[in-house]
């Protein structure tokens with residue numbers, strides 16, 4: 107992305123790595139996450155104004171521990187190491203990290219000795235100790251040459267360190283998390299005072315830079331964009347339309363796994379409101395046939411992803427000359443799908459990332475790969491897209507297939523659609539739609555006994571799931587009132603044939619995920 111100022115975050119595998127980049131963007135400076143082992147040439151080519159080394163689960167001494175190229179310290183670009191980042195700096199520059207040190211997890215008090223550089227504006231002394239969040243096993247026991255201490259905690263002698271000549275800094279705590287209330291000041295000091303960045307990044311500048319980049323990549327080519335009706339693909343398509351105009355073809359593949367009436371609403375939206383070059387493909391039967399008898403969640407995702415791209419390729423051939431495929435992949439999709447950057451773990455294969463067939467014939471365009479959902483919504487607002495579209499709940503690419511536990515049939519889809527529609531209808535009419543991140547019904551593969559009108563029944567269970575979340579990475583179950591829940595449950599059991607029991611999912615993420623599969 108071509109921005110005047112860029113802060114590169116090198117990812118050492120912390121769950122917070124992207125949060126650091128996001129905090130920097132919130133301060134108005136563009137930031138991207140890159141793998142810890144990015145080559146020095148590639149790093150230099152990005153022309154960063156500053157480099158932040160993230161935390162990570164490893165010990166610097168461990169075999170295969172992630173180490174960045176030592177040349178990063180000689181680039182003349184300020185470096186800030188966070189937690190593992192601090193330790194790796196010390197390790198590479200001749201300090202000492204002790205793995206037998208006392209562990210420190212959770213809140214701690216930071217006692218500032220010298221309120222300089224990244225601690226500018228902090229007050230020194232124990233009386234003004236600041237709360238910080240720690241999460242480390244190893245600890246720094248000897249400073250590298252050229253470094254001095256700015257602050258300590260009761261367990262970390264070297265909690266904040268600096269080499270003012272080479273402009274290398276390290277903090278043992280996590281300034282990016284909400285549990286470090288003044289952490290944002292540390293980041294501000296680093297970005298604005300040390301790296302001399304100027305705030306200039308916002309949704310408007312993101313749009314401008316993305317349009318320029320898309321035009322450069324695409325040249326005179328044609329772009330295909332799969333539109334699902336979701337926020338991400340809709341914002342993406344509008345952005346692409348601005349970049350390449352009529353050379354954008356939007357394709358909606360109805361996989362037969364959408365919610366009730368959704369596909370027909372989409373057709374109206376895309377044809378009439380956005381006036382896209384719009385291709386609607388009704389492929390429900392193809393998907394159903396391929397999914398017949400398949401119960402395993404990852405297999406479902408792979409089949410859906412593959413079928414999707416094959417249909418896409420066919421349509422692309424029919425359109426002719428399309429070399430590019432745009433996708434609204436977001437950062438959480440990436441981190442939970444493939445360890446493509448740092449060493450974090452694979453949780454689910456989201457079909458628009460890990461499930462793509464390898465022999466795909468398109469070049470991918472993914473302008474939102476670094477962003478979180480709320481950041482995409484802000485881009486949408488700047489593109490004048492209506493709130494009712496931007497506030498729409500996320501919906502997974504594999505659709506209802508991952509909400510029917512077990513194999514998928516037309517009958518199960520119909521049943522689930524009806525239950526889901528009732529739940530969402532009630533949520534909207536109670537004014538709760540915007541208070542939750544997602545709300546949906548799940549069809550369980552069990553029958554239970556019930557009694558209806560003096561008759562014994564042996565029918566299906568519907569689970570209701572509603573969560574609150576900021577970015578989908580973590581979530582809590584929505585605390586609806588018992589009155590509301592009984593109304594929904596009563597309607598589902600009475601109105602949906604084949605359901606005699608409704609349960610409400612009260613699990614948070616983690617340890618559960620939002621979707622059941």
Ligand code: XMP
Pocket residue numbers: 407442454455456457458500501502503504508544578579615618619620621622623
């Ligand atoms: P989980 O279930 O992993 O979901 O907590 C996080 C967010 O991602 C959505 N999701 C998916 N989106 N393809 C998608 O495009 C998928 O396979 C997929 N699985 C989950 C989910 O709805 C939630 O918003």
